[in-house]
Amino acid sequence: MTSDTTEPLLSVKGLTISFGRGRYRNVVVKDLSYDLHPGETLAIVGESGSGKSVSSMALLGLLPPGAANVESGTASFDGQDLLQLSDEELRGIRGDRVTMIFQEPMTSLTPVLRIGQQLTEALIEHKGMSGSEAAARGREMLTLVGLDKVERRMRQFPHELSGGMRQRVMIAMAMASDPAILLADEPTTALDVTVQAQILDLMRDLKTKFGTSIILITHDMGVVAEMADRVVVMRKGVKIEEGPVESIFEVPQHDYTKALLAAVPRLGAHAAAAQPRTVVDDPARPGDRLLHTEGMSKTFRERGLFVAKSGGTAAMQDVGFDLATGETLALVGESGSGKSTTGRAVLRLLDLDEGVIEIGGTDMRKLSGTAVRKARREMQMIFQDPFASLNPRLSAGRLVAEPMVIHGLASGKELQDRTEQLFLRVGLEADHMRRFPHEFSGGQRQRLSIARALSVNPKLIVADEPTSALDVSVQAQVLELMLELQQSLGLAYLFISHDMAVVEEVAHRVAVMRRGRIVEIGPRQAVLNDPHHAYTRALLAAVPVPDPTRTRGTLPVLDIDQLPMGPLAEVAPQHMVAS
Amino acid sequence: MIHSSSTVELADDLAADYAPHKRSFWRALVASPSGLIGLVVVAVLILAALLAPVIAPYDPLRMAAGPRLQPPSLNHLMGTDDFGRDVISRIIYGARLTLQIGVIAVGISLTAGLLLGLVAGYSSGWTERILMRLVDVLFSFTEIVIALACLAIFGVGLTNAMIAIGIASIPFYARVTHSVVLVEKGKPYFEAAVAAGAGHMRLIFLHLLPNVVPTLIVIGTLGVSTAILAAAGLSFLGLGAQPPQPEWGFMLSSSRDLISRAPWMMIFPGLAIAITVLGFNLLGDGIREALDPRQKER
Numbered sequence: 021m022t023s024d025t026t027e028p029l030l031s032v033k034g035l036t037i038s039f040g041r042g043r044y045r046n047v048v049v050k051d052l053s054y055d056l057h058p059g060e061t062l063a064i065v066g067e068s069g070s071g072k073s074v075s076s077m078a079l080l081g082l083l084p085p086g087a088a089n090v091e092s093g094t095a096s097f098d099g100q101d102l103l104q105l106s107d108e109e110l111r112g113i114r115g116d117r118v119t120m121i122f123q124e125p126m127t128s129l130t131p132v133l134r135i136g137q138q139l140t141e142a143l144i145e146h147k148g149m150s151g152s153e154a155a156a157r158g159r160e161m162l163t164l165v166g167l168d169k170v171e172r173r174m175r176q177f178p179h180e181l182s183g184g185m186r187q188r189v190m191i192a193m194a195m196a197s198d199p200a201i202l203l204a205d206e207p208t209t210a211l212d213v214t215v216q217a218q219i220l221d222l223m224r225d226l227k228t229k230f231g232t233s234i235i236l237i238t239h240d241m242g243v244v245a246e247m248a249d250r251v252v253v254m255r256k257g258v259k260i261e262e263g264p265v266e267s268i269f270e271v272p273q274h275d276y277t278k279a280l281l282a283a284v285p286r287l288g289a290h291a292a293a294a295q296p297r298t299v300v301d302d303p304a305r306p307g308d309r310l311l312h313t314e315g316m317s318k319t320f321r322e323r324g325l326f327v328a329k330s331g332g333t334a335a336m337q338d339v340g341f342d343l344a345t346g347e348t349l350a351l352v353g354e355s356g357s358g359k360s361t362t363g364r365a366v367l368r369l370l371d372l373d374e375g376v377i378e379i380g381g382t383d384m385r386k387l388s389g390t391a392v393r394k395a396r397r398e399m400q401m402i403f404q405d406p407f408a409s410l411n412p413r414l415s416a417g418r419l420v421a422e423p424m425v426i427h428g429l430a431s432g433k434e435l436q437d438r439t440e441q442l443f444l445r446v447g448l449e450a451d452h453m454r455r456f457p458h459e460f461s462g463g464q465r466q467r468l469s470i471a472r473a474l475s476v477n478p479k480l481i482v483a484d485e486p487t488s489a490l491d492v493s494v495q496a497q498v499l500e501l502m503l504e505l506q507q508s509l510g511l512a513y514l515f516i517s518h519d520m521a522v523v524e525e526v527a528h529r530v531a532v533m534r535r536g537r538i539v540e541i542g543p544r545q546a547v548l549n550d551p552h553h554a555y556t557r558a559l560l561a562a563v564p565v566p567d568p569t570r571t572r573g574t575l576p577v578l579d580i581d582q583l584p585m586g587p588l589a590e591v592a593p594q595h596m597v598a599s
Numbered sequence: 600m601i602h603s604s605s606t607v608e609l610a611d612d613l614a615a616d617y618a619p620h621k622r623s624f625w626r627a628l629v630a631s632p633s634g635l636i637g638l639v640v641v642a643v644l645i646l647a648a649l650l651a652p653v654i655a656p657y658d659p660l661r662m663a664a665g666p667r668l669q670p671p672s673l674n675h676l677m678g679t680d681d682f683g684r685d686v687i688s689r690i691i692y693g694a695r696l697t698l699q700i701g702v703i704a705v706g707i708s709l710t711a712g713l714l715l716g717l718v719a720g721y722s723s724g725w726t727e728r729i730l731m732r733l734v735d736v737l738f739s740f741t742e743i744v745i746a747l748a749c750l751a752i753f754g755v756g757l758t759n760a761m762i763a764i765g766i767a768s769i770p771f772y773a774r775v776t777h778s779v780v781l782v783e784k785g786k787p788y789f790e791a792a793v794a795a796g797a798g799h800m801r802l803i804f805l806h807l808l809p810n811v812v813p814t815l816i817v818i819g820t821l822g823v824s825t826a827i828l829a830a831a832g833l834s835f836l837g838l839g840a841q842p843p844q845p846e847w848g849f850m851l852s853s854s855r856d857l858i859s860r861a862p863w864m865m866i867f868p869g870l871a872i873a874i875t876v877l878g879f880n881l882l883g884d885g886i887r888e889a890l891d892p893r894q895k896e897r
Contacts, residue, residue: 367794396796409787413809423795472795 028055029200029233030079035093035103037071037078037257049075049257052093056201061227061234063248063265065241067280067491068462071257072237076203078103080118081110097201116146119194121187123206129178129186135162136174139193146197161192164229165222183355184215188222195226202227205237212354213518217562220246239491241284242564245269246571253277265568283496284566285521291549296348296503296526303507306347306528310479310512314340316365316375335361337536338587339375345479346506348513350523350544352559353533359516362533363482366514367399368392379480397427400473404485406465410457416468417443417453423476442471446501463494470501474509482514487522499526520563524548529594532556537585542595552597555583627889634885640878648694657685659692659845668861678863680854682843686864689845690871696846697827697875700761704826707765709819712772717811719773720780721803731777734770742767746829750838757830757846760839764829768822775818776811783810813890820883824876831872847872 037049049071056062066072077083079095079102095102098117102110114120122128130138139161140154149157155174162170165188178186187207194202204223208216224247227234236247244251244265251268253261253276261274272278290297295305318336336358343349351359364370366377368384377384379398387395400423403409410419421439424430430438440450446467457465466486473481483502487495503526505511517523523530523544530548531541532555540553551557565571588596628634647654656676657664663683664675671678677686719730737745742764749763783789784807792806831848833839840846842853847868854864 369790369794393796393798396794401791401794403787403791405787409791411788411792411806411810414805422792422797426796426798426801469791472791476795 030056066254287521304510311343350527357533358536399480539598637882655688701823704764708768715773716776737770824879
C-alpha cells in the first residue's frame with residue numbers, strides 16, 4: 021500500500037505542542053512531520069512521555085484547552101488544515117471522517133446509554149440518517165465486528181458486555197460512518213492477549229474491507245509488527261526514525277530504535293535453554309522445597325446486611341504447587357484467572373476457605389496474627405503499580421528501611437548503612453534516599469519496591485506483574501535485576517504475569533491458570549514448547565510476534581465451555597495437565 | 600500488640616515526615632488567590648484577638664463609654680449600643696470568643712471523628728458496622744437539635760455551647776474520615792505495608808493517618824466557619840453567650856429590638872461574622888488547592 025506517488029491523505033508538518041506557559045512551558049512534541057497515505061496503517065510507537073498520544077489528540081482538537089498549546093504546524097486533510105479549524109468545524113469531522121478508538125473500553129462507552137443509542141448517535145448526527153436507517157446500519161456493523169445476538173446487544177448497556185465485546189462495539193462505532201482515518205490509541209493494551217489477537221485480526225479485516233487508513237498509537241512492538249505498513253518512532257517528543265515496517269525491524273538506523281527492539285521480549289527466544297539465562301558467575305540453582313501449597317480455594321462472597329450471602333465468585337479452586345529455593349514459578353493467565361488471588365493467598369493477605377500453605381514446613385494458615393507478621397519476614401511482595409504501591413508521604417529511604425524497622429533488624433546508624441547498601445544494590449544512588457516517591461521514574465520506583473522487599477533478606481518474593489506498568493526498555497532492566505538477585509541470593513520467585521514472552525525469559529517452571537484453576541503446570545520448556553492443554557496453546561498462539569516477516573498463525577477456535585478443567589494428570593515427568 | 604520501642608520509633612517517623620513538605624505548601628497556598636485572601640482575613644482575626652487590649656479604643660464591658668445609641672462617628676467608629684458600650688471594641692474582643700469557638704468546637708469534633716473514623720475504617724467487620732450505624736443514627740438528627748439536647752443537659756453558656764457544637768458535628772467528621780480511610784486502605788501501598796509485616800499501630804498512624812490528614816485539614820478549616828455560625832445562632836437564641844460577653848451572635852440578637860433606631864448595632868457584628876466565615880472558607884479552599892499534588896507538579 022505504501023507508495024510515495026499517491027497523494028497523502030493526511031499530511032502533518034512541523035507540529036509543535038507545549039504544555040504550560042512562560043517558565044512552566046514544556047515542549048512535548050517538537051517539529052513532528054509525517055504523511056498518511058490512503059489505505060495505509062501508520063504506527064506511531066514510543067515509550068511513555070514520547071508525545072505519541074498528544075500529537076494525535078491534537079489533530080482532533082482533543083487536547084485539554086488552556087493547558088496545551090499547538091504552537092506551530094499544519095495538518096492538511098481534505099484540503100483543510102485540521103489545526104486551524106474551529107471547534108464547530110472539527111466536530112463535523114470528528115466521529116465522521118476521522119474516528120477514534122481508545123485504550124480503555126471500560127470507560128470510553130457511556131455507562132448510562134444503551135449500545136444501540138451510542139452506535140446510532142453519530143450516524144444520525146453526521147450522516148443525517150433516520151432512526152431506523154441508523155439502527156439497521158448499527159446492526160450491520162455489530163455483525164461485521166463479530167458480535168452475536170445483535171438485536172439484543174443493541175438494547176444492552178455497556179456493563180453487560182465483556183471488555184473484548186466493548187472494544188468491538190467501539191470499533192463498530194468508529195467504522196460505522198465509513199471514516200477516512202481511524203485513530204487507534206493503544207486499542208488493545210487493556211485487553212487479554214487472546215482477545216487482543218481477535219481485535220487485531222478484526223481491525224486488519226475491516227481495514228481491507230473499508231479501505232480505511234489507520235493511525236495506530238502503541239508501545240507494543242509485537243502489535244506494530246503485526247499491523248503496521250509504516251512506522252514512526254518517537255522519543256521525548258521528537259521523531260527518531262520513520263520507515264516501512266520491515267526496514268524498521270530489520271535495519272533500524274537509530275540507536276534508540278535498536279535499543280528499543282533489543283529490549284522487546286520475544287516468545288521463543290529462550291526456547292532452547294532449560295534454565296533462565298545466567299547473569300552472575302556462580303549462580304544459585306533451584307534447591308530444596310521452600311513453599312508447598314495444595315487444595316487452595318477461595319470464594320468471594322458478597323456481604324449482606326449482616327451475614328455473607330450464599331453463592332459468590334470462586335476466585336481459586338483446588339490450586340496447589342511447590343516452589344524451591346532459587347526457583348521461579350510463573351503463574352500465567354488472563355484477567356480473572358485467579359493468579360493474583362493465589363499470590364495474595366500465599367502471603368496470607370487474604371484468608372483461604374480451605375487449603376494448605378507451608379513455608380519451610382510451617383503451616384501459614386495455622387499462625388496467629390502476630391506470628392503471621394513475623395513470618396512475613398521470609399516472604400515479601402513486589403506490586404504491579406510502582407506508582408501506587410509506595411506511600412506518597414514517606415521518603416524513599418524510610419520506605420526501603422520500613423520492613424527492617426518493623427522486624428527490628430537494625431536501627432540508628434546500622435539502619436542507615438543497610439538502607440544505603442540496598443539502594444546501591446538495586447542500582448539507585450545513596451542520595452536518592454531523601455527523595456519522595458513522586459520524584460522517581462516508574463523504573464526507579466520499581467527498584468525501590470525491590471529494595472524494600474530485599475531489606476529483610478526474604479526467601480520468597482511474590483512479584484505480581486512487576487513489569488507490566490513499565491516501558492519495555494525499563495522492563496528489560498528490571499527483569500535483569502530480578503534474575504541477578506535470584507542467582508546471587510538464591511531467592512524463590514512466584515512470578516505472576518500475563519506476558520508469555522517475559523515468563524519465558526525468567527521462569528524455571530510455569531503454571532497456566534484459567535478461571536481459578538491451574539490447567540497446566542510443568543517445567544518451562546515442557547509447557548511452552550510442548551503445551552498439552554488447549555487453553556495453553558491458544559494463549560501461546562495469540563502472542564503477537566515482534567517480527568513483521570512472520571505472521572502469527574490463525575487462532576485456534578476454542579469451545580470455551582468444553583475445555584477440560586478437571587484434576588491434573590501427569591503427561592510427562594512433572595508436567596501436569598487438567599483432564 | 601505494640602511494643603514500646605516501636606511507639607517511640609513511630610513518633611520519630613511521624614515527626615520526620617512533615618518537614619520536606621512545608622515550604623512548597625506555603626508557597627502554593629499564597630500563590631492561590633483564595634488561599635491568600637483567606638490567610639489574610641484569618642491572620643487579621645488572630646491579630647485582633649491577640650492584641651485586643653492594645654487596639655480596642657475602649658473597655659468592651661464599660662457602660663457609658665459614650666452616649667447611648669450613638670451612630671458611627673470619629674470617637675466611636677462603629678457607634679455605641681444601648682448601654683453606651685463602644686461597638687468596635689466589643690467586636691475586637693469578640694474575635695477572641697469567635698476563635699475559641701472555632702478552635703474548641705472543631706477540635707472536639709475533629710479529634711473524636713478522626714478516631715472513630717480511623718478505627719471503624721481500619722478494623723472493618725463488626726466494629727466497623729456497629730460504629731458506623733451509630734454514626735448514622737446521630738446523622739439523622741440535625742446538628743442543631745443535638746446541640747440543643749447537649750445544652751439542655753450541660754446547661755446554658757458559651758463554653759457549653761462550644762462543646763455542644765463540637766459533639767454535634769462528630770458524625771460528619773467520622774463519616775468523612777471513614778470514607779477516606781476506606782479509599783486509602785484499598786490502595787496498593789497499604790497492602791504493601793501489610794505484606795511487609797506492619798502492625799496495627801504502624802498501619803493506622805504511619806500509613807493511614809498522614810494520608811487522611813490533608814482532607815481533614817481542609818474540611819476542618821471549612822468546619823470552623825460552620826461552628827462560628829452555629830455558635831452565633833445559639834447565642835442569638837440566648838443559649839450561648841450570656842450578657843455582658845461581647846460575642847458577635849449575641850450582639851446581633853440584642854440589637855434586634857433596636858434595628859430601626861440603631862442599625863449599626865446589627866450591621867457591624869453581622870459583617871464581622873460574614874467576613875470571618877468567608878475568610879475561613881477561602882482558606883479551606885486555598886489549603887485544598889495547595890495540598891493537591893496535581894497543582895504542585897506543574
